[in-house]
Amino acid sequence: MSAEPLTVAGGARVEAARRRTFAVISHPDAGKSTLTEALALHARVIGRAGAVHGKAGRRGTVSDWMDLEKARGISITSAALQFEYRDAVINLLDTPGHADFSEDTYRVLTAVDAAVMLIDAAKGLETQTMKLFAVCRHRGIPVITVVNKWDRPGKDALELMDEVSERTGLTPTPLTWPVGIAGDFRGVLDRTDGTYRRFTRTAGGATIAPEEGLPAGAAEAREGEEWTRAVEESDLLAATGAAHDQELFLDGVTTPVLFASAVSNFGVGALLDTLVDLAPPPAPRPAADGAARDLDAPFSAFVFKVQSGMDAAHRDRLAYIRICSGVFERGMVVTHGRTGRPFATKYAQQVFGRERESVDLAYPGDVVGLVNASALGVGDTLYADVPVTYPPLTTFAPEHFAVVRSRETAKHKQFRRGIEQLDSEGVVQVLRSDRRGDQAPVLAVVGPMQFEVATHRMEHEFGAPVHLEPLGYSLAMRTDAESVAGITASSGTEVVQRSNGEFLALFTTKWVMRVLRENKPHLTLEPLVAAQL
Numbered sequence: 001m002s003a004e005p006l007t008v009a010g011g012a013r014v015e016a017a018r019r020r021t022f023a024v025i026s027h028p029d030a031g032k033s034t035l036t037e038a039l040a041l042h043a044r045v046i047g048r049a050g051a052v053h054g055k056a057g058r059r060g061t062v063s064d065w066m067d068l069e070k071a072r073g074i075s076i077t078s079a080a081l082q083f084e085y086r087d088a089v090i091n092l093l094d095t096p097g098h099a100d101f102s103e104d105t106y107r108v109l110t111a112v113d114a115a116v117m118l119i120d121a122a123k124g125l126e127t128q129t130m131k132l133f134a135v136c137r138h139r140g141i142p143v144i145t146v147v148n149k150w151d152r153p154g155k156d157a158l159e160l161m162d163e164v165s166e167r168t169g170l171t172p173t174p175l176t177w178p179v180g181i182a183g184d185f186r187g188v189l190d191r192t193d194g195t196y197r198r199f200t201r202t203a204g205g206a207t208i209a210p211e212e213g214l215p216a217g218a219a220e221a222r223e224g225e226e227w228t229r230a231v232e233e234s235d236l237l238a239a240t241g242a243a244h245d246q247e248l249f250l251d252g253v254t255t256p257v258l259f260a261s262a263v264s265n266f267g268v269g270a271l272l273d274t275l276v277d278l279a280p281p282p283a284p285r286p287a288a289d290g291a292a293r294d295l296d297a298p299f300s301a302f303v304f305k306v307q308s309g310m311d312a313a314h315r316d317r318l319a320y321i322r323i324c325s326g327v328f329e330r331g332m333v334v335t336h337g338r339t340g341r342p343f344a345t346k347y348a349q350q351v352f353g354r355e356r357e358s359v360d361l362a363y364p365g366d367v368v369g370l371v372n373a374s375a376l377g378v379g380d381t382l383y384a385d386v387p388v389t390y391p392p393l394t395t396f397a398p399e400h401f402a403v404v405r406s407r408e409t410a411k412h413k414q415f416r417r418g419i420e421q422l423d424s425e426g427v428v429q430v431l432r433s434d435r436r437g438d439q440a441p442v443l444a445v446v447g448p449m450q451f452e453v454a455t456h457r458m459e460h461e462f463g464a465p466v467h468l469e470p471l472g473y474s475l476a477m478r479t480d481a482e483s484v485a486g487i488t489a490s491s492g493t494e495v496v497q498r499s500n501g502e503f504l505a506l507f508t509t510k511w512v513m514r515v516l517r518e519n520k521p522h523l524t525l526e527p528l529v530a531a532q533l
């Protein structure tokens with residue numbers, strides 16, 4: 001984050017065009033934090049070098065938060081890191097790092113225009129990466145692939161390309177190709193012009209790794225067989241049509257690939273260049289009625305994440321918005337679409353890790369954290385002047401269900417408040433029914449780790465220790481009031497309601513649901529969006 005506003009005067013369209021808003025999708029340990037740090041470092045140092053062009057004073061505290069995050073070991077509070085690179089403004093949105101797929105991650109991916117799929121060279125495509133990739137595919141988000149940890153022994157590069165194409169269905173179109181096998185990373189062949197970018201190791205990757213550009217002839221003289229092999233493999237790829245095509249990339253048919261070693265800062269500059277040159281800027285966002293709102297239209301945004309109790313120093317509730325159109329000016333009064341009420345944006349911040357900084361101006365593609373936004377829920381639209389409603393964010397089909405009860409009856413109020421809060425943040429879905437009553441609602445989640453988070457937060461944040469009693473359901477379908485009696489007459493079922501009033505039918509097994517549907521075809525039973533898309 002810069003000490004100065006990162007924006008210059010100009011229309012929303014102009015500012016939007018230089019924004020690149022993306023997230024890194026990866027399996028834990030693939031190097032996402034390391035890469036994030038390397039990207040920020042790279043951009044910061046480039047920014048410093050930019051002083052030559054009259055941009056002195058821009059170097060801020062961009063990576064200070066890293067130390068804090070490192071000290072804490074994990075990042076659970078992050079939202080978006082913004083920095084400038086070349087003429088672009090990069091917004092890197094953080095996705096939760098824990099192993100369980102959660103709705104939170106999906107929501108972050110509704111707010112990005114591109115994704116970087118980070119793969120560990122030794123492990124290839126891992127489960128979490130595949131799940132996140134499925135979300136990108138579902139949402140039509142273009143994906144740039146980065147093969148990381150090339151400094152360590154790993155798989156064969158061509159083998160990795162086969163894996164990407166077989167498992168994701170995307171055609172890999174490497175922009176760079178490694179010179180030296182995994183574990184002997186010497187540099188990359190730049191497939192766009194056939195030159196060699198030779199890397200120089202720096203102590204612990206603490207600074208930008210210097211890259212030396214060499215023409216092919218000099219590269220061969222220097223690296224011998226390793227260079228020849230890289231050229232041969234690159235030619236082989238060319239013969240199979242693995243060349244970048246911008247349209248196919250944006251259409252989700254191909255994925256540009258880069259080879260990197262985040263820990264040594266190798267290939268990080270190339271990734272930034274690729275983001276600036278190839279990743280799409282924000283586009284007009286389609287509203288619920290199908291019409292896209294122009295980038296120059298008055299301000300509009302949607303809430304993609306709500307978080308509270310972030311840390312002891314800032315115990316409050318933040319709603320993160322992604323700006324879709326117009327200019328955001330701190331202090332402006334906007335309309336909260338769902339209630340029609342005015343919302344004053346007096347406290348607007350950029351948040352990454354524990355660092356917060358006031359935001360005075362922001363443009364399409366940017367993320368702003370609105371403080372004490374207790375009225376705002378995930379999926380809500382905010383707008384100025386001309387009304388707009390963005391489509392609601394998908395709620396995934398939960399697969400795990402448990403009854404939650406307060407362990408201490410005296411803490412009923414805290415229990416209620418906590419459950420409501422977790423529901424509005426989307427940490428869990430809270431399902432109610434007359435039969436179960438308010439004291440024992442059902443919590444529904446996509447991944448069991450969401451239960452752990454909920455239990456922990458109920459006790460430590462809301463002072464209401466809870467007990468969870470797992471229920472034997474594994475499937476939820478959307479239904480309606482008219483079908484309730486018909487469904488609950490069967491065993492192995494139950495009907496509950498989401499907080500938005502929607503009816504959900506729960507089933508112990510798919511089979512129970514199928515039998516019911518066959519016997520009573522008049523009942524409404526519609527599938528929800530599955531997390532495993």
Ligand code: G4P
Pocket residue numbers: 026027028029030031032033034035097148149150151152260261262263264
């Ligand atoms: P994550 O956020 O995706 O979970 O991964 P993180 O960056 O924390 O990296 C996981 C481990 O992989 C770290 O090692 C990190 O140093 C290492 N790593 C990341 N990128 C590279 C790379 O390009 N090459 C190599 N060789 N290692 C890499 P660790 O042992 O868990 O932690 P640390 O002791 O190194 O801090």
